[in-house]
Amino acid sequence: MQRAAGRHNVVLMASMRRDPYSSFRFRVKWDGRYVAGVTKVSALKRSTDVVEHREGGQPGMELKSPGRTKFEPITLERGITQDHAFEDWANSVWRLGAQHETSIANFKKNISIDVFNEADELVLSYVVHRCWVSEYQALPDLDADADAVAIEHIKLENEGWERDTSVVPPADDAG
Numbered sequence: 001m002q003r004a005a006g007r008h009n010v011v012l013m014a015s016m017r018r019d020p021y022s023s024f025r026f027r028v029k030w031d032g033r034y035v036a037g038v039t040k041v042s043a044l045k046r047s048t049d050v051v052e053h054r055e056g057g058q059p060g061m062e063l064k065s066p067g068r069t070k071f072e073p074i075t076l077e078r079g080i081t082q083d084h085a086f087e088d089w090a091n092s093v094w095r096l097g098a099q100h101e102t103s104i105a106n107f108k109k110n111i112s113i114d115v116f117n118e119a120d121e122l123v124l125s126y127v128v129h130r131c132w133v134s135e136y137q138a139l140p141d142l143d144a145d146a147d148a149v150a151i152e153h154i155k156l157e158n159e160g161w162e163r164d165t166s167v168v169p170p171a172d173d174a175g
Contacts (some may be wrong), residue, residue, distance in 0.1 A: 001055045002010040007141075011091045015098055018127065019165055020121060021115055021117060021124065022118070025115060025116040025117070025118070025120070026038075026041065026113060026114060026115050026116065027113075027114050027116070028041060028076060028112070028113055028114075029111065029112040029114065030085075030089075030109045030110070030111040030112075030131075031059075031102050031109065035076075035078075035083070035085045035086075036078070036081060036083040036085070036174070037078040037079055037081055037083065038075040038076055038077070038078045039079065039115055039151075040075070040076070040077070040130060041074065041076055041077075042072075042074050042076075043072075044072075044073040044074065044113070044126060044128070044161050045071075045072040046069055046070065046071045046072065046160075046161075047068045047069070047070055048062050048066045048067060048070075049066075049067035049068045049069075049070075049073075050065075050066070050067060050069040051064070051065045051066070052068060054064065069071040069160075071158050071160050071161065073134065073155050073156055073157050073158070074128060074131070074155070074156045074158060075153055075154070075155050075156070076153060076154050077151055077152070077153040078151065078152060078153075079149045079150065079151060079152075080139070080149075080150040080151065081139060082119075086133075086136065086152050086154050087136070087138065087152075089107075089109070089133050089154065089156050090118075090136035090154060091108040092106045093107045093132060093134075094131075096102055100117065107132050107133075108130045108131065108132045109130075109131055109132075110127055110128065110129055110130065110131070111127075111156070112126070112127055112128075112164070113123055113125065113126045113128065113130050114167075115133075117159070117169070119170075119172075121169070121170050123169040124163070124167060124169070125163070125164040125165070125167040126161050126162065126163055126164065127162055127164050128156070128158045128160075129159045129160050129161060129162075130158060130159040130160075131156040131157065131158045131159075132156065132157055132158075133156060134155050134156070135152045135153075135154065135155035136152075136153075136154050136155075137151075137152055137153045138152055139152070140152075143149050
């Protein structure tokens with residue numbers, strides 16, 4: 001515990017981590033399980049439109065208010081393996097030869113993006129709501145002369161995200 005002294009009072013503050021968490025310690029979960037081999041997750045990003053307006057008595061002054069909020073799509077990448085989670089989800093939106101192109105029951109899912117500390121303890125989690133696959137890359141460009149891993153990716157449209165406030169870093173995480 002650290003002490004922060006004011007003029008007449010003393011406030012006790014819990015130790016807080018000063019070093020930022022690494023961006024390479026994460027896992028992605030949907031349907032109650034972690035998805036194998038995810039190597040990259042794009043940034044969680046939202047933006048709110050600005051609505052400009054004027055009041056009648058203040059014609060020379062412009063006022064600004066928040067408008068519609070948009071959530072950017074999220075891209076997940078991983079090396080191609082025998083796990084078909086990306087393909088299965090993408091196929092729930094569209095499958096060649098299917099009578100109905102969209103499986104209404106299962107094509108939107110909530111996902112969790114979990115961040116871990118150096119001791120592999122969960123320290124931060126975001127829930128992304130009502131995601132669905134708008135783009136699926138099954139195979140990358142193949143090149144016999146390249147020294148690269150075959151990567152598949154999905155692009156997820158979503159209806160917003162929020163931090164899971166029930167996840168609290170361990171008390172000894174003061175890195």
